[in-house]
Amino acid sequence: MIAELELEIIDAIKSDPLAAHLRAVDALPDLADETALKSIATAAPAVYAVIGDYPLKDGLATVGFNLLCLARNARGVNASRRGDGSTIGLYQILDGLTHLFTSLATESTIWNPVAVRFLRNGAWKAAGISAATLTITGDIMLKPIDESVLADFVTFHGDYDIDPHQPAAEHAKWLAEPADHTTSAPELTDTLTLP
Numbered sequence: 001m002i003a004e005l006e007l008e009i010i011d012a013i014k015s016d017p018l019a020a021h022l023r024a025v026d027a028l029p030d031l032a033d034e035t036a037l038k039s040i041a042t043a044a045p046a047v048y049a050v051i052g053d054y055p056l057k058d059g060l061a062t063v064g065f066n067l068l069c070l071a072r073n074a075r076g077v078n079a080s081r082r083g084d085g086s087t088i089g090l091y092q093i094l095d096g097l098t099h100l101f102t103s104l105a106t107e108s109t110i111w112n113p114v115a116v117r118f119l120r121n122g123a124w125k126a127a128g129i130s131a132a133t134l135t136i137t138g139d140i141m142l143k144p145i146d147e148s149v150l151a152d153f154v155t156f157h158g159d160y161d162i163d164p165h166q167p168a169a170e171h172a173k174w175l176a177e178p179a180d181h182t183t184s185a186p187e188l189t190d191t192l193t194l195p
Contacts (some may be wrong), residue, residue, distance in 0.1 A: 008106040044072035109138030
């Protein structure tokens, strides 16, 4: 359900004439400044879809996405907010998306913008980025997962006994695909393949 909604939003933005003025249209896992800045520091002007929290009641959900809108301009902060005739500004991105998502019907729902929030903290400013979120919402009926699109569970692999006092970086190495065991190795490895 959420994956489909996210893709519908991204497709709607990419098919709008506004997309020709953006360097990136994609999704982000969250709006944490450090995560977002690492992922998108050089991509502005750009728009990223970020799922928000949503209430569930009687088989219905009012799903909200925050559209993280970013603008940058070498001429300064005023040009990054207003645009300069050749590079789109933050206000123009917000206006375009607000117009696009007003009663926009996609396959799963009808979207409407509900709020704009300007991100004025130091991390964005230090990166030279003007940033804001446009929150859009849509009502959907909850439905079960289509299990036909999921592959059968065939193999389980587990590595056991990492020292719990190892730093987070070491734990992250074990979680990588494939796992990195260059500085520590599991005492027990188990791989189970079903017939």
